[in-house]
Structures are given as C-alpha cells and as structure tokens.
Amino acid sequence: MTDATQDKIAAFKDWLVQRGGYIHPDIFFKPVSSGFSVVSHTDIPADVKAVSCPFSLAITPEVARRALTTILGADESSPTLDGWSERQLIISYLCMHHILDGLTAPKELAHGPYVDILPPSNKLRTSLHFTPQESELFRGTNLYGATLDRQKAWEAEWEMCRDRIAVTNSHIADRFTWEQYLTASTHLSSRAFPSTLLSDNPSLVSTPTSYPVLLPGVDSLNHARGQPVSWVVGPPIGSHSEPSIALVLHTPTSQGCELFNNYGPKPNAELILGYGFSLPNNPDDTIVLKIGGATRANAKWQVGRDARGAEPVWEAVKEAVRAQNRHDVEDAERDTYSVEDELWATEVLAEMAEDLFGRLPPDSSVAVNGDETAFIRPEVAEMLDHYIEGQRDILHSLMEFAKAKEQSAIERAREEGIEILDEDVS
Known part of the structure; x- marks a missing residue:
C-alpha cells in the first residue's frame, strides 16, 4: 500500500469518526484489484457492530441538491435542476468533488474524504466498463442487451445534466465528462441503499417512494450470499445529536479474513451489470x-x-x-x-x-x-x-x-x- 493510499484511508476514517461514525478498531482496509476489502486484525466474535454511519453523513438527493444549487449559483426559482432524478443529483454531486478538486469548494461539498477512497474507473468491472471485445463475448444474452440499454439511458442522463450545467457555468460543464458520470453512476449502482434504511425500522426493501442513498463506511464491505447481518438504528454517539445506521455481523471472523455484507439475493446478470463481479x-x-x-x-x-x-x-x-x-x-x-x-x-x-x-x-x-x-x-x-x-x-x-x-x-x-x-x- 502506497503512502498516498494510506493517507487517504486514514483521512477517511478520521472524517467518519469525527462526525459520529464508527469503524471497529480491529478491522482495516486492504487494497485489492477492485479497490478495498475490509479485513480483521484479530479474531472478531459474532454479533459485533462492524461500522456505522450517522444519518447526517448519508448522501441523499436533498444533500446533493443543496450543494449543486450553491455550486451552480442557482436558486429555488432556477430551472437548472428541474426534472433531475435522484440518481442525477447524487451522481453529479459526486462528480463535483473531482471537478472542483483543488479549487475553493463550498462547504456543502462535504464528502471529499469518502469520494477519495472510491475506486477509480480503471478498477471498475461492470459490463459498462468492458472493452468492445469483451462486450462482444456476451452477444446473444440478456446481459448484452441490458448493458446497451443502461448505457443509452445513462448517456441521456449525462447529456441532460451537462447541458443544464452549461447554461450557468460553462467551465464546469466542460469538465463534466462522460467518464466521470459513468464512474460515479457505477459507484451509486454498486453502493447505494434504499432510503428505507434511514428510518426507525430500517429495511432493505425498496418502496415506490424510496430513493437511493449512499452511506459512507457502511458500503465498504463486499458481498457474500446468505451472510447473516442486521441493520440497526443506534443512538447518538458522544456529542453528536443524530442517530446512526449500523451494520451488525452475526458470524465470527477469524484473524486475517475478510468481513462481508449481504446485498440480498441477486442473479449474476445484476451483479455483473451493477457491481462488477x-x-x-x-x-x-x-x-x-x-x-x-x-x-x-x-x-x-x-x-x-x-x-x-x-x-x-x-x-x-x-x-x-x-x-x-x-x-x-x-x-x-x-x-x-x-x-x-x-x-x-x-x-x-x-x-x-x-x-x-x-x-x-x-x-x-x-x-x-x-x-x-x-x-x-x-x-x-x-x-x-x-x-x-x-x-x-x-x-x-x-x-x-x-x-x-x-x-x-x-x-x-x-x-x-x-x-x-x-x-x-x-
């Protein structure tokens, strides 16, 4: 692990904990080809809270809209963000962290340490990141057509956002590239939870009114089918006044082994299209x-x-x-x-x-x-x-x-x- 990578991980952990989050002291982030895996330093017993994220650190459409309104100099009467989906708001918010990197960014752009540890595009392996030759190998399958449909839909989203941004800030629009939008879209498809998780009775079941949200830290664990886990809304931690959502693992983890989440029953077509495995x-x-x-x-x-x-x-x-x-x-x-x-x-x-x-x-x-x-x-x-x-x-x-x-x-x-x-x- 390079010093720069170590620094990013350390900065993320400090940022999460200082804002009311939690990471079990006996786990660490291990670099792998796809980004990071979460591994145990020591034997960890069952029924232990692995990580938690305060509700206030969740990336929601509302958080994204407020930040984008400030960045783009829009106001409540501006049509710039009219008609944007929850996806477009969150994805564009993630992109702005890279576009405004090194520049004076508004305080609403508050998730820099989290965005810094998300895997770059060259580490992503969803079917939208296949080479043309690799994509051709799937011709004749449902997945081949689903990939084309998703790319077409996401490109249309990106073009709409870029064109709207260009009206208020052409400099940002020029840097708002398809590669950035695709990368952030993949981060959302592979890491998002339904907003139903941010309730007194958390649930992973989407509803007609739910929308995707990102939960820094909680989304770090990879998937294992059938892994017994629970989602628990916890009380405020220390001086922080808001509750948090915690991931509790119900199986023990031996020293040096990876800790896993459970994304639910998903066919390989969905895993390849949205997650890259x-x-x-x-x-x-x-x-x-x-x-x-x-x-x-x-x-x-x-x-x-x-x-x-x-x-x-x-x-x-x-x-x-x-x-x-x-x-x-x-x-x-x-x-x-x-x-x-x-x-x-x-x-x-x-x-x-x-x-x-x-x-x-x-x-x-x-x-x-x-x-x-x-x-x-x-x-x-x-x-x-x-x-x-x-x-x-x-x-x-x-x-x-x-x-x-x-x-x-x-x-x-x-x-x-x-x-x-x-x-x-x-």
Whole structure:
C-alpha cells in the first residue's frame, strides 16, 4: 500500500469518526484489484457492530441538491435542476468533488474524504466498463442487451445534466465528462441503499417512494450470499445529536479474513451489470423471456434454476397458442385449453428454450481459443463463465419442464380417448 493510499484511508476514517461514525478498531482496509476489502486484525466474535454511519453523513438527493444549487449559483426559482432524478443529483454531486478538486469548494461539498477512497474507473468491472471485445463475448444474452440499454439511458442522463450545467457555468460543464458520470453512476449502482434504511425500522426493501442513498463506511464491505447481518438504528454517539445506521455481523471472523455484507439475493446478470463481479453456481440466476403473441404487450417473465417461475411462462405460451388456434366464435369463447393446444404449446416452449440455448456464446476458454489477438481480462472471463453456466442450466431445466408438460398432455389425451399418432412432438 502506497503512502498516498494510506493517507487517504486514514483521512477517511478520521472524517467518519469525527462526525459520529464508527469503524471497529480491529478491522482495516486492504487494497485489492477492485479497490478495498475490509479485513480483521484479530479474531472478531459474532454479533459485533462492524461500522456505522450517522444519518447526517448519508448522501441523499436533498444533500446533493443543496450543494449543486450553491455550486451552480442557482436558486429555488432556477430551472437548472428541474426534472433531475435522484440518481442525477447524487451522481453529479459526486462528480463535483473531482471537478472542483483543488479549487475553493463550498462547504456543502462535504464528502471529499469518502469520494477519495472510491475506486477509480480503471478498477471498475461492470459490463459498462468492458472493452468492445469483451462486450462482444456476451452477444446473444440478456446481459448484452441490458448493458446497451443502461448505457443509452445513462448517456441521456449525462447529456441532460451537462447541458443544464452549461447554461450557468460553462467551465464546469466542460469538465463534466462522460467518464466521470459513468464512474460515479457505477459507484451509486454498486453502493447505494434504499432510503428505507434511514428510518426507525430500517429495511432493505425498496418502496415506490424510496430513493437511493449512499452511506459512507457502511458500503465498504463486499458481498457474500446468505451472510447473516442486521441493520440497526443506534443512538447518538458522544456529542453528536443524530442517530446512526449500523451494520451488525452475526458470524465470527477469524484473524486475517475478510468481513462481508449481504446485498440480498441477486442473479449474476445484476451483479455483473451493477457491481462488477459474479458468483459461481449462483442459485439466484435468472433468464428473462418474452413470449410472442402473449396477451400482455411487452410482457416479460423471469425463470430461474430448476425452472423456478416457469409456470407463468407456460400459461402465456398456452394462451398464445390458443389464440392462434381459434377458428370460430365457439373457440373464441372457450376458456379452457384443448389437448392440441397443450401439445403444441410444449413444442413451442421447447423450441424457444433450445433456440435460446443455441444462441448463447461459448465460455471464455472456447471464445479465445485459436485467436492470438483475442484478449479478455481474467476477472471478465470468470464473470462470463459464471453467467453462461447459469443461463445454460436454466434453459436446460426449461426444456425438461416442457418435456414434463408434454407427458402430462399425452396422458390427458389417452384419458380422453384421443389417439396420438406421433407422441414425439417436442
């Protein structure tokens, strides 16, 4: 660890504690390829508070709006910040710490020590930070399209903010770059908590009225699936009058081991898109399916491993098939499915899963085999392999699901005395 890095960490800890925060005395920040991990100096028992952040240090849209209003010389009647989302406010606030670095900044720009320890863009590995060659390896997957959609949306946000800023301060607008906005957007996507956490009964469940917030220090721990943790609102510390939100870990940590938070059940697609890492054999993996001819326009379904969530897909496929099979008024009024409907639906569902399976890209070892110019960073190769494994497993389970439905339809046909000339219809 360089002296400069040590100085930044020390400055952040002092800043957090002096303002009512807490960091367990037996943990330290260890540099890793993605930034920092939080590691124990000694054995730490279970049910210990690892870190806390006072409510007043949370980066909220309100905090960001006040600072931006001052920086841009706007006032309550100025249209500069009109229509900005909570995301745009917080992201732009983070960017201003870099844009005004070394300049006289207003007191409202109050999170410099925190921003200084956030990983720079060259350490970020979400799918928006892949090289073009790495991105191409994911073509044919949900993640590839989701990445393009997110980049388009974020670029539109950035352009709106930059154009509005340019009206009041062209110098700041010139320094308000896409790379800065993307970096700060990634910090928010990978570290944000719902505002529901800042309540007397903290919750990680988002609501229609909640919004993202950043909690310095509390967001430092990496993710471990199923890690038992609690969020506790604590009383004021020392001379500080506001409460704080604390992260309590319910498992012991041995000396030299990393301490982990739990971000909740997330599929690898979400982890790669928003956080920049993946989990092997992630049981929460899903694939997003669209059914042509479904009664709901633009309807999408998520199916997980072991065909979890496949029943609604099956119902949508049957409805689409029945709609195509209607020949007269009697058919149109029929609210049940015929054996023919179900047999055809099993064929449609199986073919859809097989087609998607065939369009999946190969794993990383096959993707670069024989191409001396191909290069994929090891951490991206790992994410590709974890993600593709999950997609293949889900689609295979969906094929098995279709086979089971086919057998059920054949049994029903036999019970109704309907002759099946070719039972291998899938």
